[in-house]
Amino acid sequence: MQANASDVIAGQDIGVRDGKIVCLGLDLPTSEHTKIIDAEGGYITPGGVDSHVHLEQWNTPTGDTWPTGSRSAICGGTTTVIAFASQQKEDESVLPIVNDYAAQAKDRSSCDYAIHLIMTNPTPKIVDEELPLLVKEHGITSVKLYMTYDSMKLRDREILNIMIATRRLGMTTMIHAENHDMIELVIETLEARGQTDPYYHAVSRPQLAEAEATYRAISLSEMMDTPILLVHVSSEKAAQHIRDAQTRLLPIYGETCPQYLYLLSQRLKGDNFEGAKCVCSPPLREKVEDLDSMWTAIANGTFTTFSSDHAATKFGAEGGKRLGLINGRPMFAKIPNGLPGLETRLPLLYKGVQEGRISINDYVRVACSSPAKLYGLHTKGAIMPGMDADFTIWYPEGKMKPFELTNDMLHHDIDYSPFEGMTFTNWPRYTILRGQTVWDRDQGGFLAKEDQGRYVKRGVSSLGGPRNVFVSEWRPPA
Amino acid sequence: MQANASDVIAGQDIGVRDGKIVCLGLDLPTSEHTKIIDAEGGYITPGGVDSHVHLEQWNTPTGDTWPTGSRSAICGGTTTVIAFASQQKEDESVLPIVNDYAAQAKDRSSCDYAIHLIMTNPTPKIVDEELPLLVKEHGITSVKLYMTYDSMKLRDREILNIMIATRRLGMTTMIHAENHDMIELVIETLEARGQTDPYYHAVSRPQLAEAEATYRAISLSEMMDTPILLVHVSSEKAAQHIRDAQTRLLPIYGETCPQYLYLLSQRLKGDNFEGAKCVCSPPLREKVEDLDSMWTAIANGTFTTFSSDHAATKFGAEGGKRLGLINGRPMFAKIPNGLPGLETRLPLLYKGVQEGRISINDYVRVACSSPAKLYGLHTKGAIMPGMDADFTIWYPEGKMKPFELTNDMLHHDIDYSPFEGMTFTNWPRYTILRGQTVWDRDQGGFLAKEDQGRYVKRGVSSLGGPRNVFVSEWRPPA
Amino acid sequence: MQANASDVIAGQDIGVRDGKIVCLGLDLPTSEHTKIIDAEGGYITPGGVDSHVHLEQWNTPTGDTWPTGSRSAICGGTTTVIAFASQQKEDESVLPIVNDYAAQAKDRSSCDYAIHLIMTNPTPKIVDEELPLLVKEHGITSVKLYMTYDSMKLRDREILNIMIATRRLGMTTMIHAENHDMIELVIETLEARGQTDPYYHAVSRPQLAEAEATYRAISLSEMMDTPILLVHVSSEKAAQHIRDAQTRLLPIYGETCPQYLYLLSQRLKGDNFEGAKCVCSPPLREKVEDLDSMWTAIANGTFTTFSSDHAATKFGAEGGKRLGLINGRPMFAKIPNGLPGLETRLPLLYKGVQEGRISINDYVRVACSSPAKLYGLHTKGAIMPGMDADFTIWYPEGKMKPFELTNDMLHHDIDYSPFEGMTFTNWPRYTILRGQTVWDRDQGGFLAKEDQGRYVKRGVSSLGGPRNVFVSEWRPPA
């Protein structure tokens, strides 16, 4: 059964040639050279697009490399990742950063990949001169902005300035929305009180900080008539702000991640600094109702994309999560943020399909087709003639033996997974990348070459863009 | 360009054989017998599904017949209609009604068609014994219920009783939601004051009456865990209630109609009883903002279907709109309700695409694919292999000469259209029904045979159904 | 300290003469005849007004009589009650009912009292001819309407008809809002399944039924521009509807009762039919959050009045709660509805002041001054010169020994209280009725004569009335 974002088709073949889908139909003609893969009634979904992945970023020294990360992606059904080239405050040009990052990835990814830019210092030169080049020449059509973290955060005015450019260029503007000042104050006082265990990470970043910044980001967007994506949304209130904006037809998009569907802040407790494994931002939330509200926001259409936010650092290694142990004492604010999740993303979402929380169409929409559209991956994310022949093929229900996840089943180079111990009754059986079987869970496992992935020059978003509707007689600069 | 509910594909062919889509792809093989239709870059959309049509109903004596109505549908790009067999209060069985109505339509429709049942007296025998037969043997999988009109209205308890059955049978439950008692009171007092001109029809049915009944219908649905469709929604507040319910994942669906996108209550004024032409219920609303809110509710996904609610009666004929002239005096409450709109439905919606109010995907979703899914027309409404080869093909933008609509351009048997005088810059160029060209606007016009349409036995809805979530420990009878 | 609805005054005297407050001030002149009561710093609040009390109503045969009920009121700090003369469906005139009820109460009440009318069959004669007489001659300026109970419920149209009259006459329209049809269906199916224990009473009347009917009642009110009071609100959603209406300035008022602040549906469980003691409608709700939401709606101003809805029947007596035991089997639907609460109402609300849930001004507003205003008791409910010298005087905090309530401490003639076992740290110390000390908890207890209470002819509400704002061009009959 083929599933796309709006339909399910049964009993049809998919014809592939030269890495492309060339035909959909019944009883398609074959030749002796035709390789046939029988899904046996399992779902065939478009290859997963993970649009929020940190790999070999300067600030995650012990994390996955392009080879290990992309391998992990493939083995979890993901055929395309978008990773971040990241500006540091002192960088006055982003072109070298992007070039270096592209060079770093070249021939080292087994899945297809594209590149976002993280901007932390939007100088006029970068905004006015370099962004257009990125779009036009590099196919980099998205930027990520932070409202928090000392080394990353932008003031509202900087965000507004960038929005002028991204609106004009059609770039997708991703925003990490948490109120920095609230969090900063809380961290300082917690530290002064000696409340520095990993669990206080969750205490220090309340849902209110996310809700406020989300509302502010939406307001900036409405002011400028510039589409934005709120990344890794974790709070019901933030999701409501997004929904309210969408109700009014503002081009506001939302993303959530597996951790906000399954894990609670309780996980930040535990002996031996174990809680550090689950330190990410926004933090894990308090209650089952918080998780439910995230599932609801996928099912009712509030969320546009579902990504891993794979930002892994090893737990046991020097320079990994243990950076948060200062002289043996836990200091939550020093723990590198982020979780590994590239490989588990799709199985965790599919589990929600099996459990009736979302439909298979929702799955395709948030994990494959909408990220492809939002980020201008115009040959990805859908099973249609003319698209890349990227597929995730699932087991027919009932065929796979249930198993409990252990980290050694995974293909990343991280020494833990926050999802260990969970039981799965389906998992990507085959991953097909541009017509090649790169993962066959039952026979051969990981089959891709290290350089099998290609860099994808992206176009601009095909989802709703600026509306030319304004809040006063003022108009943003063209 | 092919458009479906979530994507647009350019440059691909659609292969058709024996009335079915057999293949989608590039450069499909042809033979000398292959008939090729070149869309020349115009949109190819699934044949329109008009899921709310009144034809030859006992209470519309001067309206369209099956031949004239279905012809009008075809010429407006619609390939499937669902019309109403209608119980009268005194009918103690609905099977004869349905059989008679089916017999009436047989061999007299040039488009494909299916049948809903209007229930006005849900006796236990009908609900418990006959509805299952309708679903199983007749492929009639939907009922329409009225909360207003003396001859039609059901009490809450009757609706609840029906919901027990429709939930169990998977039938789609359509509800006309207006508070009868409010309207009844207002009409009586207006008549007592001599305020009986057609315009008072709009005064007599305020948006509040619709909002109240909509909220009540949603409450009944939530109580019973039974999906419903609110038909012909005309008010922002009613749409908000639907949206709020959807946000909470209740299986609540909404429909609107062309008249609520384009026409204002001002149209009910005018000399010579002209206002009677625009009498429909809910009535036309007061302000441009009201129209805008309906467009918004299509674009943000609140509305599931877009139908004509074609319920035409002639203006000039005996027994038509003039029934509302009593001894030469206008009596708005006696004017037959309803407007003609089968043929203009799709062009009016497409106009919204051209004007940027909605996307072409929204068009397909509400006019073709979602009605097909909601009503179990499982071979209709989508361009996918295995589906019926029903298409509406539009002119490439810029190719068609703009024209101003006059009634003589239309193919219904009604002596007016409320949309006369509007300018169009596109219109269905070809209509294809199961592979046959039945409308070619430039060459030949209407080409179907009178019996070309087939009756479609429907399955049950494939949209979200009961959730097994309840408001107390009580459970509805299985 | 004197408390009114907006201020607290410390250190001032209240001068009383001939049953009236004649003066407020410091060091008021006294004579040898002056009786001085020293509040010792405890709060002096206006005498309680309990505007929702059922006494000697035809359908509560084992309940309190006027003497026992009014005694209980006085001992709980309440100086005025409004009780219900109740029409039965077959009564074609309400004047005899009112006259009989007034005669019944005459000289048998130790507190002041007034009379509401329950209408269950609004014939034109009653509505058009008798209501004006009630207002003008009897000082009966309020009616209560039911949307549920077979023997009481009115259709929307009947409510609308009554609203025409109450709007014109300035009568306060009280509405018991629960969707009858939902509840009826649920009761029938529960009974068919043998789920008839008292606990199923709560199951059978879900919050949704209240929320729906509340929204409908508000809609009817908005349509007619007629103020209403929603009585005994028990659900957050219903309170939200009221709040939303108030935000829009609709003259919608709300009432809640002590049981919805303190008791949960769990109380309906228990051996030996004990749950029957807590059967009331709307029923007790499920969760602590439900109770919290009612406190919130007092504190944020949503609720206008706080009444006991005293509707007591004995638990042990023939014809009391045991009517719900049919052949020894519990049948929840046959249990007489209602709880005793006249005497505990004020102490329970004051407890909320002590616990910081509401302010002392909120207490006065909902328990004294707003009910007096809403029901036209223009000499009651406030400590101002010219008003009746009715007071409840509380102990200075810390002075009273905490105690656990037992039923034998109460002065009603009911064999239980649902609030037994609760701990109190304050209680009305003195009750003063028109200048006479009628309750002195420490010395003498109940001091009133059985005929000490007077009938109060009421005026019309001084809270916000019709606004002359309408939902369409239609106007209600003047």
Add this chain to the structure above:
Amino acid sequence: MQANASDVIAGQDIGVRDGKIVCLGLDLPTSEHTKIIDAEGGYITPGGVDSHVHLEQWNTPTGDTWPTGSRSAICGGTTTVIAFASQQKEDESVLPIVNDYAAQAKDRSSCDYAIHLIMTNPTPKIVDEELPLLVKEHGITSVKLYMTYDSMKLRDREILNIMIATRRLGMTTMIHAENHDMIELVIETLEARGQTDPYYHAVSRPQLAEAEATYRAISLSEMMDTPILLVHVSSEKAAQHIRDAQTRLLPIYGETCPQYLYLLSQRLKGDNFEGAKCVCSPPLREKVEDLDSMWTAIANGTFTTFSSDHAATKFGAEGGKRLGLINGRPMFAKIPNGLPGLETRLPLLYKGVQEGRISINDYVRVACSSPAKLYGLHTKGAIMPGMDADFTIWYPEGKMKPFELTNDMLHHDIDYSPFEGMTFTNWPRYTILRGQTVWDRDQGGFLAKEDQGRYVKRGVSSLGGPRNVFVSEWRPPA
């Protein structure tokens, strides 16, 4: 008729001695020395409290002085003003500022007065050491913070820091909420385009900027459990945020001003730089619906205080509004902000009572009693024994001849009023300050001595304060 925030009393006397209300009652005893003022049935309201007044502030050189401003207050029925001592960014101590400002006012105010502090640079020394002294020794119990203006604005973190102190000290925290960065960007681009006429002032500060900052301020308050007042609210959306917070019982207060009830942005247009007269921030809004929404927010209780925000500068003088003419060219961003309004505040609000928009109790609440409570003026704002004998006495309705306001009728030292040309049918007839008649409109006019006003050392707010309810396990520093 005496009106307070919750009641109206007719036919009662107010006894005054030594500047205090000593008694309320009927037929109070008099002696030959008793001066009697007969209100003749006109409303007697508490003397007006104008809690937001700028007088002799360093940045309004051409504005009113203490003598002219306080005279204007008295002649408009206001007996108490609270004015601002204002820190400049470079000031490292606020004690001298406050002392200087107090010295400046001393013996130069004919009405009673108190002082707020504007903080623009909250150094630790000021926050930790000086604020406690202000509260304890100076009776300065409120601070005003700005989220906009280059010379005034604070970052979120600075506001949070201040909140720690104001929460602890019980100080009222006033916030001017507009998103600075949005406005800054807009002004820059408007100036670059040459769109610098006064009207663009309104364009440059959209309602969205106010709504965003209001939501943010509420979030900061919720985070810190610190009460705030949003000053001069002008937008419906901002008012809704406040209302939503109040619904949840957060201690959020709101204020609006006469200009937002009566004036539209259209007033910023006009020849000869006339629009500059109406430049204030937030700016006048676009539509009548905007004005209506402010009236609604008074009537439904959202707004707590109603102040003039008197911040006058002369139109014709050097250094006044004409600072916005640069080389003869209008530059809206250089026009001194603010309007005169001390004298017209109460008549404009009373007009709303006359027109049925609000009740007389609403008038007293927002113009007298709630500002007194919120700012700890514990002897002001209510007609109760023990309070200062401050009154505004109005004409009996119908007694005063309607007149059209001209600036020469006013007693300020400003050369225009934005309310000139409006027709009034009532006006303060007498103003009584601590028992002395200081304004008698018909006989003598302004009667106060220049040093008649006294400085009021304030206590802390008696409205709802911190709730000890927190958004996470974190607690603000005690």
